[in-house]
Amino acid sequence: MLSRLGLRAAPAALKSLAPSLSVGPFHTGQRCLAPLPPLPEKGGQVRHGLIPEEFFQFLYPKTGVTGPYVLGTGLLFYLLSKEIYIINHETIAGACVVGVLIYIVKKYGGDVAAFADRLNEEKVAKALAVKNDSINHLESIIEQEKKEQWRVEGRNYLFDAKRNNVAMLLETNYRERLLTVYNEVKKRLDYQIAVQQLTRRKEQDHMINWIEKNVIQSITAQQEKESIAKCISDLKMLSKSTRVAV
Amino acid sequence: MADRPVPLKDTRLLDVKLGQVPSWIAMRDFTPSGLIGAVRRGYDRYLNKYINVKKGGIGGIAMVLFGYVVVSYVWNYEHLKHDRWRKYH
Numbered sequence: 001m002l003s004r005l006g007l008r009a010a011p012a013a014l015k016s017l018a019p020s021l022s023v024g025p026f027h028t029g030q031r032c033l034a035p036l037p038p039l040p041e042k043g044g045q046v047r048h049g050l051i052p053e054e055f056f057q058f059l060y061p062k063t064g065v066t067g068p069y070v071l072g073t074g075l076l077f078y079l080l081s082k083e084i085y086i087i088n089h090e091t092i093a094g095a096c097v098v099g100v101l102i103y104i105v106k107k108y109g110g111d112v113a114a115f116a117d118r119l120n121e122e123k124v125a126k127a128l129a130v131k132n133d134s135i136n137h138l139e140s141i142i143e144q145e146k147k148e149q150w151r152v153e154g155r156n157y158l159f160d161a162k163r164n165n166v167a168m169l170l171e172t173n174y175r176e177r178l179l180t181v182y183n184e185v186k187k188r189l190d191y192q193i194a195v196q197q198l199t200r201r202k203e204q205d206h207m208i209n210w211i212e213k214n215v216i217q218s219i220t221a222q223q224e225k226e227s228i229a230k231c232i233s234d235l236k237m238l239s240k241s242t243r244v245a246v
Numbered sequence: 247m248a249d250r251p252v253p254l255k256d257t258r259l260l261d262v263k264l265g266q267v268p269s270w271i272a273m274r275d276f277t278p279s280g281l282i283g284a285v286r287r288g289y290d291r292y293l294n295k296y297i298n299v300k301k302g303g304i305g306g307i308a309m310v311l312f313g314y315v316v317v318s319y320v321w322n323y324e325h326l327k328h329d330r331w332r333k334y335h
Contacts, residue, residue, distance in 0.1 A: 046305025088329040
């Protein structure tokens, strides 16, 4: 349980005990890009916190279940009787310390383990969140890309519409200019016509004035008297004819 | 369960027959790099078995501390000899 807490601390501490070495064929192969296999769920089993389970399994075929315990008891009595393990003040101190340690481990081991598990799960959840975020982001990018590709298909219609617009503009412009040209030409032709008519009228007026002036000048006084006498005689004849008619 | 005969050099210690143990020991690599390599291998094996797991127990560290206690007791035995209760055992 403490090892769960010290997934970073314990290996670092233990690594400082053993010397680190950099000889030998380390890191010479190709970098393996496959993800590492996940950590095993449970470590090697340890009975009573001190003795690996393999020892019990090793003795089981020959001595059954109680074999290792009998071995342990015999070993303990041998050490005590031969005083290879000496009982002195340190034994009592050690026993008290061991008792307190066992009490603490039994009481708070589960809580510490749960805390370490939660830390680990938070780390994993953060990594998973990053991975999921990036996956979602990439998926949305893929969606947008597909949408852009769909839009590209409609590009032809867009260009046709634009081409139509441009053709319309050109046509309109051409027609406007045609109209302008027509108007200008018409104005010039109207001007010419107006000039000709004016000239003719002026010539007519001038001619009439000149003829009248000359005729009036040519009528002398003698001719006037003769013409007046002729008119009177004509009138007398006319009055006679009308009196007869009535 | 003996498949093809493996040379003695490559067998593991637990598979070596009792009579072959001295020759097996003689064949081991006792150069400094070999010794350090052996220590490194043992350390890695212990680490991967008891510490680099998802749900480790107290055993991983407790065994190391217990080994430390035992080794320190052995190294201090010369001092502790004077606290013996009886002279003759």
